[in-house]
Amino acid sequence: MRVVNAEQMRQIEEKAIHHYGIPSLLLMENAAWAVVEEIRRCIPKGKEGLNGRKAVILVGKGNNGGDGLAVARHLVFQGMDVTVLVFAALKELKGDAALNLHLFQGTTGKLFVIEGEKQRRLTRLALAQADVVIDALFGIGMRGALPGLIEEYVDEVNCAPGWVVSIDIPSGVEANTGKVYRTAVRAQTTVTFGLPKWGLFLGEGPEYCGRVVVDPISIPESYLVEEGISTFVLMDDDVRDMIPIRHLKGHKGTHGKGILVAGSKGMSGASVLAGKGALRSGIGLLQIVAPQGIAKEVDASITEATVWSAPGEDFLNEEAWHVVLKQSEKAKALAAGPGLGENIEFISVLEEILKNISCPIVLDADALNLIALEPGLLSLRNGRGGLLLTPHPGEMARLCQCSVEDIERNRLDIAVAKAVEWEAVVVLKGSVTIIASPDGRAFFNPTGNPGLGAGGTGDVLTGSILAWLAQGVSPLEAACLGVYLHGKAADELAKEFGWSGFTASEVADQIPKVRRALEYKGLEGKRG
Numbered sequence: 001m002r003v004v005n006a007e008q009m010r011q012i013e014e015k016a017i018h019h020y021g022i023p024s025l026l027l028m029e030n031a032a033w034a035v036v037e038e039i040r041r042c043i044p045k046g047k048e049g050l051n052g053r054k055a056v057i058l059v060g061k062g063n064n065g066g067d068g069l070a071v072a073r074h075l076v077f078q079g080m081d082v083t084v085l086v087f088a089a090l091k092e093l094k095g096d097a098a099l100n101l102h103l104f105q106g107t108t109g110k111l112f113v114i115e116g117e118k119q120r121r122l123t124r125l126a127l128a129q130a131d132v133v134i135d136a137l138f139g140i141g142m143r144g145a146l147p148g149l150i151e152e153y154v155d156e157v158n159c160a161p162g163w164v165v166s167i168d169i170p171s172g173v174e175a176n177t178g179k180v181y182r183t184a185v186r187a188q189t190t191v192t193f194g195l196p197k198w199g200l201f202l203g204e205g206p207e208y209c210g211r212v213v214v215d216p217i218s219i220p221e222s223y224l225v226e227e228g229i230s231t232f233v234l235m236d237d238d239v240r241d242m243i244p245i246r247h248l249k250g251h252k253g254t255h256g257k258g259i260l261v262a263g264s265k266g267m268s269g270a271s272v273l274a275g276k277g278a279l280r281s282g283i284g285l286l287q288i289v290a291p292q293g294i295a296k297e298v299d300a301s302i303t304e305a306t307v308w309s310a311p312g313e314d315f316l317n318e319e320a321w322h323v324v325l326k327q328s329e330k331a332k333a334l335a336a337g338p339g340l341g342e343n344i345e346f347i348s349v350l351e352e353i354l355k356n357i358s359c360p361i362v363l364d365a366d367a368l369n370l371i372a373l374e375p376g377l378l379s380l381r382n383g384r385g386g387l388l389l390t391p392h393p394g395e396m397a398r399l400c401q402c403s404v405e406d407i408e409r410n411r412l413d414i415a416v417a418k419a420v421e422w423e424a425v426v427v428l429k430g431s432v433t434i435i436a437s438p439d440g441r442a443f444f445n446p447t448g449n450p451g452l453g454a455g456g457t458g459d460v461l462t463g464s465i466l467a468w469l470a471q472g473v474s475p476l477e478a479a480c481l482g483v484y485l486h487g488k489a490a491d492e493l494a495k496e497f498g499w500s501g502f503t504a505s506e507v508a509d510q511i512p513k514v515r516r517a518l519e520y521k522g523l524e525g526k527r528g
């Protein structure tokens, strides 16, 4: 599914309004209905349905507030006890928002204009009793920080016991950046209209939006798949189509040979974990190149792989290149980096790899730190054979010679710019990993959880991407597939363990299960 910034969303809405003559009021009404539907789903209903339940709706002066007033009217019609708190002078509401104000005023719902501290007690009581709190303060029109008075009320909302639903985007989260200045509404659910906004995936946005529900509000489907939009969020259906089909007569040769250059003294685990990631993602033949001092250890820990002992006792040295070259014959993919250590001698091996190996190459961890010392090496690849880089923000900061804060503030822009500049697929890891393609497209990954913040999970991901490449998946899709399933594997483990205490090996072990579930869901869809 495509993901848009505020300007792109406005253009789509304008097009729908002008081309098909859909009145904006109708879009607002549809938006309101989508929110009401979601409220009906999330509030546990008694025999009486929503009748008698309490709702508080915080309304701002823009169209987001207009949506909120339309929701308020519908909730009154459903029998709810509705209190609307307007954070503007009523005359400031214009157009569709003003009309919805007028319609709400014709109902039995209560409405208060909040001007300062004096309504604080009333608001606090209403929020304490509300089954649902609806945030219609600001939508995609907000820039900068929330006004001071509203900030204080937002803090109250964040302490309210009821279910909090944000309309379009949590108020206080900037639609284009996800930036939160001091505070924002912490929603359990965000119902967003047309297409999801960048801010739901960037900055602090993901921490505030809760579950995201997307409703097309009757905008024509053809507008929502605009070719000009180049940011996407990965969904089950997209990723399922990337899984390579296994043929009945397939064998280890057709499932691809991959080379993993990894490990050093004290970090043999990195090769083992990357190896497990590759094997659990279906690689046909895995060959690990490791320094002499640990080759036996790695061999004993990962029986399914062939391990080649290469020059270098504790770390691979310059001579290791010959082993890498020999083993890479007929290889479909190569990954280098996990656990290599910051061994300056390995730079020349990386140089040879980039110059001479023709299959797709994944560079991770220490390989990236070494490249950061000589970023010009990336140009040796010149787009030949596919290049994938999988940095976490620290590694990306070193590669770009800037601070981690700079990376985090501009994740999307930097990932895309560097993917284009380096002619590489860039997997910028984080709580929402971004996969950027050299053609300028970017994909947000919605899977995964904080349980992945543990040593070794990155190695598993590198191995998994290596395996998808070895099976013939294109570099961009191998990155998407690897990242998405890795996150899903962690989400599967979280069902049992929550967000901590599962290990990188367990993440690897879950990959076939989540891949199978995805394939199976597709078959069910086809059966209807």
Ligand SMILES: NC(=O)C1=CN([C@@H]2O[C@H](COP(=O)(O)OP(=O)(O)OC[C@H]3O[C@@H](n4cnc5c(N)ncnc54)[C@H](O)[C@@H]3O)[C@@H](O)[C@H]2O)[C@@H](O)CC1
Residues within 6 Å of the ligand: 010, 013, 014, 024, 027, 028, 031, 060, 061, 062, 063, 064, 065, 066, 067, 137, 138, 139, 140, 141, 142, 143, 144, 145, 146, 147, 167, 168, 169, 193, 217
């Ligand atoms: N355009 C459309 O056709 C539709 C829009 N809809 C809703 O309309 C919303 C966008 O409406 P608007 O463009 O009116 O934007 P908002 O409702 O987000 O409000 C913008 C208003 O807040 C002010 N403002 C911005 N930043 C501020 C700050 N930091 N402090 C104080 N005031 C600030 C602006 O000057 C403007 O008056 C969407 O998010 C969505 O909820 C929906 O009704 C669906 C249809």
Ligand SMILES: [K+]
Residues within 6 Å of the ligand: 064, 135, 136, 137, 138, 139, 166, 167, 168, 169, 170, 171
């Ligand atoms: K909102």
